[in-house]
Each structure stands twice: as structure tokens, then as C-alpha cells.
Amino acid sequence: MKKINVMKEVLSSNELIALQNREYFKKNNTLVLNIMSSPGSGKTSLILETIKRLPDNKILVIEGDVAGDIDAKKIEKSGTDVFQINTYDSCHLNASMINTIVNKIKVKYDLVLIENVGNLICPVEYNLGENYKIVILSIPEGEDKPVKYPKIFEKADLLLINKIDLIDYSDFDFNKLNETLKKLNKGLKTLRLSCKKSAGFEELIKWIKEKAGDLSRINAV
Amino acid sequence: MKKINVMKEVLSSNELIALQNREYFKKNNTLVLNIMSSPGSGKTSLILETIKRLPDNKILVIEGDVAGDIDAKKIEKSGTDVFQINTYDSCHLNASMINTIVNKIKVKYDLVLIENVGNLICPVEYNLGENYKIVILSIPEGEDKPVKYPKIFEKADLLLINKIDLIDYSDFDFNKLNETLKKLNKGLKTLRLSCKKSAGFEELIKWIKEKAGDLSRINAV
Numbered sequence: 001m002k003k004i005n006v007m008k009e010v011l012s013s014n015e016l017i018a019l020q021n022r023e024y025f026k027k028n029n030t031l032v033l034n035i036m037s038s039p040g041s042g043k044t045s046l047i048l049e050t051i052k053r054l055p056d057n058k059i060l061v062i063e064g065d066v067a068g069d070i071d072a073k074k075i076e077k078s079g080t081d082v083f084q085i086n087t088y089d090s091c092h093l094n095a096s097m098i099n100t101i102v103n104k105i106k107v108k109y110d111l112v113l114i115e116n117v118g119n120l121i122c123p124v125e126y127n128l129g130e131n132y133k134i135v136i137l138s139i140p141e142g143e144d145k146p147v148k149y150p151k152i153f154e155k156a157d158l159l160l161i162n163k164i165d166l167i168d169y170s171d172f173d174f175n176k177l178n179e180t181l182k183k184l185n186k187g188l189k190t191l192r193l194s195c196k197k198s199a200g201f202e203e204l205i206k207w208i209k210e211k212a213g214d215l216s217r218i219n220a221v
Numbered sequence: 222m223k224k225i226n227v228m229k230e231v232l233s234s235n236e237l238i239a240l241q242n243r244e245y246f247k248k249n250n251t252l253v254l255n256i257m258s259s260p261g262s263g264k265t266s267l268i269l270e271t272i273k274r275l276p277d278n279k280i281l282v283i284e285g286d287v288a289g290d291i292d293a294k295k296i297e298k299s300g301t302d303v304f305q306i307n308t309y310d311s312c313h314l315n316a317s318m319i320n321t322i323v324n325k326i327k328v329k330y331d332l333v334l335i336e337n338v339g340n341l342i343c344p345v346e347y348n349l350g351e352n353y354k355i356v357i358l359s360i361p362e363g364e365d366k367p368v369k370y371p372k373i374f375e376k377a378d379l380l381l382i383n384k385i386d387l388i389d390y391s392d393f394d395f396n397k398l399n400e401t402l403k404k405l406n407k408g409l410k411t412l413r414l415s416c417k418k419s420a421g422f423e424e425l426i427k428w429i430k431e432k433a434g435d436l437s438r439i440n441a442v
Contacts, residue, residue, distance in 0.1 A: 038259045038260045038261060038339070038362075039259045039341050039362055039366055039369065039370060040259060040359075040361060040362025040363050040366060065369050066342055066369055066370050066371070066372075067368070067369060067370070067371050068368045068369050068371075070365055070368055070369065071369075089342075089346070089372075091312060091340065091342035091343050117342070118259070118341065118369070118370070119312065119340055119341075119342060120260050120339065120340075121287055121310075121312035121338070121340060122312050125310070138261075138361065140261060140359065140361040140384060140387065141260055141261025142261050144291055145260055145261060147288070147289045147291055148260065148286050148287055148288060148289050148291065148292075148339070149260060149287050149288070149339070150287070150288050150289075151287075151310075163361060165390070166361065166387065166390060169386070169387060169390065
């Protein structure tokens with residue numbers, strides 16, 4: 001008797017490759033975080049601030065950009081392993097791009113931080129094989145972004161409000177934000193921080209440790 | 222003898238519809254500006270500040286958003302005609318969406334301001350039938366955006382640096398920005414302004430009047 005895995009057949013090719021990536025990372029006890037936001041919200045700064053707080057862990061950063069390697073160079077300077085993906089005309093990373101990296105990995109990582117292309121729309125449509133999706137919203141962007149770009153906030157596992165140091169120069173309304181989030185993603189964990197001031201990271205590191213702990217990862221921290 | 226317009230046949234369907242839109246606007250002496258930026262850079266605020274400085278002109282605003290109508294409501298409150306386009310999963314406006322509006326227009330407009338979906342990547346790939354492309358970059362996003370998202374800055378006719386009121390709380394480096402722009406789009410006209418402080422608009426209004434004048438439009442201003 002031949003058995004056909006119908007489930008697999010109906011999955012899109014992106015989803016299939018994402019599953020392969022996920023299986024690889026699971027086998028290696030690697031926690032994988034997909035970090036998404038608008039351009040300029042602070043994804044690279046967040047990654048730099050995070051890795052310096054996890055000095056005992058083997059970390060890989062994957063940088064997704066339409067063009068250039070400015071951010072990858074910043075990561076490299078910090079002494080952390082980094083791969084650069086240039087997407088050219090594509091406005092998001094996909095599982096296949098990550099799979100290319102997976103095939104090049106030679107060591108066991110505790111944590112992989114993927115910086116997606118700066119875009120609040122398409123990146124959320126493509127699973128990469130990550131364990132969790134993190135969305136950054138920065139204070140100057142305004143609290144209305146989840147109304148206009150709902151899906152990425154609906155699917156997020158963690159929302160980071162960055163550039164909290166600019167709150168006094170902004171009309172950002174946390175009550176309105178919370179009202180919107182209640183409808184889109186009730187109970188979404190939300191943390192406030194400032195990459196510029198290197199402030200508010202205790203809770204994020206605790207969250208990463210918890211998530212890694214759930215999966216028996218990052219024991220060294 | 223039958224003549225085949227090869228040129229038209231090789232144009233993409235988006236380009237063909239953009240040409241139709243352009244012909245319609247040209248016939249009606251309407252100046253059309255396609256305003257693009259990251260989410261939260263200040264497109265709607267820019268439009269509100271612009272229209273209040275052109276009280277004697279008949280203006281239409283077209284709002285492009287993935288979801289919601291927050292911005293269209295703000296424009297409506299100002300007494301200006303507005304159409305809302307929701308793109309759902311699409312991360313940009315296209316000529317066909319604008320054509321749907323063109324078919325509904327009943328009066329002659331001096332100026333049409335199109336607010337594209339907040340995204341620095343795909344919107345520039347789709348001509349809408351506009352006369353000029355305006356890109357907004359806000360101070361908190363950082364001066365490195367043209368390195369990472371080059372095409373939209375290459376194709377821009379005007380670059381507006383918004384949120385200049387936040388310059389003292391930022392590391393934004395104008396020299397680096399100018400170096401990048403010199404390579405991408407030499408001579409690109411760049412204006413600095415603050416929508417929040419309602420400052421720096423004289424030059425923008427002058428630019429709009431000039432562009433309208435070139436095309437014998439907005440004589441009433």
C-alpha cells in the first residue's frame with residue numbers, strides 16, 4: 001500500500017521549505033527569531049543590543065536587505081557570525097533564501113536572529129522556519145500602524161515598541177494602540193525599549209531565555 | 222495598410238493603464254503627484270499641510286492603504302475631496318486602482334495628491350499616471366535608507382526630509398545622505414521640513430507652483 005501525505009502536497013512550496021528549515025533548527029536545538037518592521041525602526045540596533053547581552057551563546061545573524069551590506073558589516077564588527085542576503089526587487093525574505101544559508105551552516109548555533117527586509121506588509125506572508133515572529137514599532141511611526149497593516153501585528157508573537165526615548169516629542173497614544181491590539185491579537189506581549197539609550201532590554205532577554213528554555217536552548221545564559 | 226503600434230504592445234498592462242490615466246489628467250490640466258515613503262514618515266500630515274496652503278485650488282486626495290480609512294477621514298475633515306483605496310494583501314498601488322478612481326471623477330481638479338501604501342520597495346515599480354514622484358524620508362529612519370532601498374530614491378523627482386524637528390535627538394548624517402544621493406540621483410531636489418511644526422513648506426509650495434506652471438496648471442494660486 002502506498003501512502004500519500006496529502007497534507008504535505010497541499011502546502012505551498014515556501015511552506016515546505018520553511019518546514020525543512022524548522023526541522024534543521026529543531027534538530028540542532030536552535031531558537032530562531034524572525035524580526036520584522038518598517039525601514040528604520042531599529043531592527044539592526046535591536047540585534048546588536050541583544051547579542052551583547054548574550055555573550056556566552058553561539059549566535060548567527062541573517063541580514064535581509066534589498067541592497068547593500070551596511071547592517072551585516074555592523075554585526076560583523078561585533079564579532080558575531082553573519083550572513084547577508086540581498087533580495088534585489090523582492091520586498092521580503094522567503095524560506096528558500098534561508099535554506100541557502102542553512103546549507104552553509106557548519107557549526108551549532110543557540111540562537112539565530114533573522115533581520116527581515118524593512119516592510120510591514122509582505123514579510124509576514126512567508127514563514128522562514130522561525131520559532132517566533134517579533135515585530136518592532138517605533139514611536140515616531142505612530143500608534144496607528146496596526147490599523148493600516150493589520151496582518152503582521154495579528155501574527156506577531158512579541159511586539160517591541162522602540163525609540164521610547166522620543167515619547168516626549170511625539171503624539172503616540174498607547175491607549176489607542178492597546179485598543180487596536182485587543183481586537184487584532186489579544187494578549188500580545190508588548191515591551192517598551194530604547195536601542196539608542198540601551199534601555200529596557202531586561203524583559204526582552206528574559207523572554208528570549210524563557211523561549212529558549214521551553215525548547216531546552218540557551219542553557220548557558 | 223494596417224499599422225501595429227509595437228511600442229504599445231510591449232508595454233506592460235500597468236504601463237498602458239498608467240498612460241490612459243496620464244492622458245486623462247493631461248486633458249484636464251491636472252498636476253498629479255505620487256507620494257511614497259515608509260510607514261509613519263508623514264505622508265498624510267504632508268498632504269494636510271499642503272492642501273491648507275493651496276485654498277484656491279480644486280484638490281483631490283487618493284489614499285492608498287492595505288486596510289482602514291483613518292487617513293481618508295482626516296482628509297475628509299479638512300473639507301477636501303478624497304477617495305480611499307484598500308489594497309488588502311498588495312503592498313503598493315497600481316495604475317488600475319487609480320483608473321477606477323479616474324472613472325468616478327466628476328469635476329476638474331487642479332491637483333491630485335496620491336498617498337501610496339507605506340513601503341520603500343514595490344510602489345516605485347508601478348507608474349500610476351503621475352507627473353512626479355515624491356519620496357519622504359523622516360529623520361528617525363536614518364540617512365542610510367537610500368543605500369538599502371535604492372530604486373525609489375533613484376526614480377524620485379523630489380525628496381522631502383520630514384521630522385526635521387527631531388534632528389537634535391538623532392544621529393542622522395546629512396553628509397552621508399548627500400554622498401549616497403550623488404551616486405543614485407545626482408541633483409535630486411531635497412527639501413527639509415517638519416509637518417508637526419508646520420515648518421519649511423514655502424519651498425515645497427513654490428516647487429508645486431512651478432511644476433503646475435510648467436504645465437499651465439494651478440494658475441489661481
